[in-house]
Amino acid sequence: MFDAIGQCLICKKEYTSMHIEYKPGTIIYVCPDCMKKTKDNFIWLCMNCGKSYSRPKDELISRLRGSRLENASMLRDSMQLIMGIDMCIECNPKGIIEYVCGEETTETEAVVCAK
Ligand SMILES: [Zn+2]
Numbered sequence: 001m002f003d004a005i006g007q008c009l010i011c012k013k014e015y016t017s018m019h020i021e022y023k024p025g026t027i028i029y030v031c032p033d034c035m036k037k038t039k040d041n042f043i044w045l046c047m048n049c050g051k052s053y054s055r056p057k058d059e060l061i062s063r064l065r066g067s068r069l070e071n072a073s074m075l076r077d078s079m080q081l082i083m084g085i086d087m088c089i090e091c092n093p094k095g096i097i098e099y100v101c102g103e104e105t106t107e108t109e110a111v112v113c114a115k
């Protein structure tokens with residue numbers, strides 16, 4: 001079904017054949033407009049409720065810088081700008097922290113990442 005057309009999961013408005021394979025067998029349709037947003041934003045997509053979250057790249061990197069330099073440069077270099085998460089902050093407020101910041105997260109970083 002790779003050439004199928006699907007509803008953009010980020011804005012839920014456009015129908016598009018553009019997609020990314022978030023993991024084998026799981027396709028996320030992303031319209032060209034939303035794909036453009038990934039130039040300056042990271043986008044998380046909740047696989048549970050379907051909500052999408054975007055954060056300005058610069059903001060996130062500068063917030064992470066200082067506390068977790070390694071993580072920040074990893075984010076900057078990462079090619080995967082759209083990440084599927086199993087649960088978002090609303091579905092599982094604690095779970096998202098592990099996805100975004102890694103497992104050893106302090107309370108402060110959790111707030112930074114979740115906001
Ligand atoms: Zn879209």
Ligand SMILES: [Zn+2]
Pocket residue numbers: 046047048049050051087088089090091092
């Ligand atoms: Zn959710």
